[in-house]
Amino acid sequence: MRKVSVTAAALGVTLLVSGAHGALAAASTTTKTTKTTTQQTKPVVHTLANLNPVKISAKSTVRLTDVNILNLDEESILTYTLTVKNGDNKTLDLLDYWSKVKTTSGTTYSTSLMTKDKEKKKLSAGSSTTLTYVAKVGKNIKISSLLFQVIKWDFSQANYESLKGQFKVPASYITSTPADQSKTLRVFDTPVKTMINQVAAYTSGDYNYVSVNLDLKNIGYKIFEDPKVKFVIKAASGASYPMSVDSTSTDYKIQPQDSKTLNLMTSIPKSVKLSNMELQIVQDDETSKLSLPIATMQLPNVTNKSLAIETNVEKFIPLGTGKIAVKLTSASLLQSFDEHDLSVRLNFRNTSGSTINIPKYQFEIQTSDGYRLPISTQVMDNLTLQPLEERVLNLNVTIPANVSATKPQLFMSLPAVADSKETFSYPVGIFAVPEVQPSSNMIGQTQFVQTKNGILGATLSSIQRLPWSDGDLVSAKVTIRNTGFKTILLPGMAGQLKVDSANMTNDTKLISTQSIGLLGAGMATDLYVVSRVPSYLDFSQLQVSLLEKIGETTTSEWVQFGHAGAIPELQSVAKGDPYKIDTPDRQEELKVLRSLVYSSSSSDLIYTELEVTNNENHQIDLSQFTGAYQSSNGQSYKASASQIETSAAPDQKSIVSLWARIPKSISTSDIKLIVGEGITDNKLTPIKGEPNGYVNAAALELGGTTSPTLSTTLENMDMLPYKLTVKNAKASLTGSSSVQLSFDYTQTRNMDYAIGEYGHKYLFEVIDSSGHTFEKEFTPETDLRVTSGGSASFSINDIIYENKRSGTFQLNVYDLFDGHKVKLGSKSFYYTTASLE
Structure with a gap:
């Protein structure tokens, strides 16, 4: 987090609202009474065109057509352009002429031709050309105090010079191009008409950010290539502020009769007035090794104003031969301990008939108290929109508690362009974030998400904390509903949980209840964001995010919910x-x-x-x-x-x-x-x-646990879905150590229920009157059939039965499960002997 600094971009030309081309000359007021009306009059504006030409022959003339001064720290750089017209019927030798510049007080400055004009030696009959001269002059020199002389070399003169004439620009004349007029630049091989389109300023922190929209039109007959010129704003005080060009305005070409708009911006301290400013175009000269002013254009006076675009209003941005429309559709603000999480939703729409590669725009939130908060996102990586395709982007930023969260603005900027002075990130759109109240408990709340196929409603249905073997599970249920009239294919998604201020990044999963991402009209599906937390951990705030997957590794936040306080009790x-x-x-x-x-x-x-x-x-x-x-x-x-x-x-x-x-x-x-x-x-x-x-x-x-009704007759012993009745149990003594126990049984099964793998068994327990215990297991439908007339037996071998001739035993039947048992029935019986059979 930082205050806005001079290296921060805060304004873009392409984001400007309709800007007025303020005319330099002020119009007189018109008054109207019931009797008379004074007509509006426009004062006369004198420019260099009003200066008389200098004759260099009977039919050939020289005019002063341009004067520019670039103020530097120790001196100023003067350029002036003479336009020579050969009206004679023979070739004019330009080497016979030269130009000097001096002050009215007599100081003479050395002049030289710009590199581009050094090879101009002859001028054909009936044609014209321009010659631009360069001179280093005093820092605070005024144009009205200069004399621009046209000289012909004459060896009959003592100093070999013959003064053909000179130009003195009156102080009332203007030498820069008025803001509502165009300027044709002839310093390049191809003539280009330039004109100020729009100018605006925006205050941020300690600076005014001024942007200029400069239109270029190729009025020549061949392609015009980027001349790599520089741009400077000259304040009324004479101070100069270099301007940066946005990344879409570099390395361009303009076909004949085609146009190009350059987007320029700079930062100017708030203490500098934004009135009477000029835009200067500067070109590096090979011969003089200087940066030379080649055009000066007046800027209309501008006042600071908010250029933010309101919610759901589209901003149209040219991209190559196409255009995209961008609008901010909604925002949400989640309240946390010491910060707010702001989420804004942007809609991108390709309005053209061709595929557009979207630049890797950079986003930041600028708060009302002057802080800039960058937004980190990978969504713009390799983003392409097909014709008429729409894409919704969710951008998220954390606002610290000591920073105002009211009336923030979203800046959408082109990638930074570095020059020798500053590095600007050039904004192409400023969007007003709608006023939203911080939310802390969003269970039951629905947020609507615009997709390219329709609108989806996302509802935080529930939050649960569930016990598990190695801690607790936190599960947030989000219901997605298709509110449209056609089937929608849901995007690939991931889930994210934030517990208090900790992102649960390692073990968070998104659970989908359906394997296919199709969602019919009016239908809904549930998604669960699940993560593990230590069972001992107490926390009071939870944030739930659904992330849209873009490519293999990139995600973009799709929707976000928050909850503060205790997690609701389970149903x-x-x-x-x-x-x-x-x-x-x-x-x-x-x-x-x-x-x-x-x-x-x-x-x-x-x-x-x-x-x-x-x-x-x-x-x-x-x-x-x-x-x-x-x-x-x-x-x-x-x-x-x-x-x-x-x-x-x-x-x-x-x-x-x-x-x-x-x-x-x-x-x-x-x-x-x-x-x-x-x-x-x-x-x-x-x-x-x-x-x-x-x-x-x-x-x-569970209403407490119950015990099966103990059967003392061994009848209808319940082991769901089975019931067992044991009858005619006999244990026959043979005089040896072996006892044969047999019984008749009836076993039924409740067919109303289907069951899975059945882990229950009957455990038959024989307890002799002496206290000795013997056990035998029976598996339903394997050892004991479902029948009304079954019989079974098993043998017991133990030394206690040697020579035993009588006695009693108790037969217990248990439900045996996972090594644990519960008694179903119990009955006492007498032993029988073989002699009695």
Whole structure:
């Protein structure tokens, strides 16, 4: 950040509003009464054309046609032009003539011809030519105090000189070209008519930035090439200020009868008055090694004024043979701790019928208190617009808290052009940024983005902070809606999050809910900007940006949102109530069926079954759900999940199982399941994919955990979607160490639900009256069929059964999952012996 300095560009000719060509001569006023009217009269203006010519023969004359003085620190450089007309019928020998310049007090200055005129030796009959002479004169010399002499060499004279005549310019005459008139330059091989087009000034910091629009027209018969002349503004005090030429006005060529406009600018201290200024054209001369003034043109008096273009007003900028229209369409201002983030949106439109390569414009915000804030962007790199193509650019800058954010202006400048004096970045447009109020909480707010295909609405739908295994996830949901009447192809995008003042650049991902970027009329899609933050980190401000990808590595900010304060609590869903997921083309509904706590010797396992329904009218791949359990004191445990690995038909219900190991000390009475759609890299997790995060989450109330109804008859033991009934259990003692346990069973399956990989097993536990325990696992539909008349058996071998002839045992049936179990049923039985069978 810096105050505007002399090296800063602040004004461009091409951005000027209609400028008046102020005439040098003031018109007299016209008064009108009821009886008489005084006609307007224009005072006579005397120029060099009013001076009488000097006769050098009966029919040949010499006229003084141009006088210019360039003021330097120690002296001034004078150039004056004599136009010789040969009216005789024979060739005129120009070597017979010379010119001197002296003051009225008698001081004589040495003169020389400009290099371009040194070879002019003969003048054909009936033709004319110009001779420009150069002299170093006193610093404060006035033209009216000079005598311009025409001399013929005459060896009969004592000093070999014969004075043919002289010119004295009265003080009332003007030698510079009036601002409303053209000046034909004949110092080049091709005559070029020059005229001041527009002049304007703009105050910035300690300087007035003055720009001049100079029109050149080739009135000759061959091409005119850039003569590499210099331009200087001469103030009324005599001080000179070199002007810079914008980069589009260098190395040009002008075809015969064609025109070119040069855009010039300079900075002048505010203490210097901008009245009675002149534009001088200066050319380096090979022979004298001096910079010589070759034309002086008056500038109309100019007053400072704002040249900023209002919002949604197009600025037309010529580029080569084409033209672009640029307008500022909108702005937003996000409030932060010690700064404001300003985002402005520019629309570029190619108005021509040919492709235009856009220059690498430079942008900066100039604040109302005089600070310049450069805008860094790669958008302009290799930017090309096809005929009638439009491109929207988003430009962003940070405004420090101690700098005013009211009424800023956007400067759009050509790339800097360096010369020997200064380096200017030449502005081609100044745009007034509309007044906007700083926003800090933008959830629910919509910003409209103009694209080349139509207008899109971008809404910050939600912000969530979600527990995860190695920290928390911050997820911002942005809904993009096509407000137009035709399908739009969305641009490639990236996401960016800023937490307080830190940009989360390393681990931020943009999640798209659809694989194809087409968005139909009136349709919407969701994008999620997701990043990881430490779980212990407290922050109070969040900024969310969508960046448009331009090429392989370049991005441009597309839209920006902000939020201050605490992140909103997650939506809480009461047990039994549905949680609806409205992801486009993947609308689903889920609700909690039951939650259980499984035990082991070292830990517990909390387990939840969700009923998920496909609410679309076509088959879909269900979201791959994941999440975490969170206790009332904020402790969280990442959940594992199991679900179907095939597409779901319309209205089809399936079971999604989630679970996590928790310490035995954790109370599950008020624990919640935070569940959302899994994400992998930059998309929603596909079937069989491994989530590395999740979005679009809700906190499902479990209502505490329950235990299955314990069956004391081993009937209808529930292990969703299965139910098992065990009958006629017998354990036969043989007198050896082996026992054969057999039983009849009925197993049913609830076909209303589809299930994924099923990790549950039945665990049959036999506890002898002596306290010894034996276990056997059975897998549904593998070891135990779905049937109403099944039977199964297993053997137990242990030394305790040797010579055992009677006794009792208890048969327990468990739901076994991930090394943890929950009891489903229990019943006591008597042993039988082989002799009793």
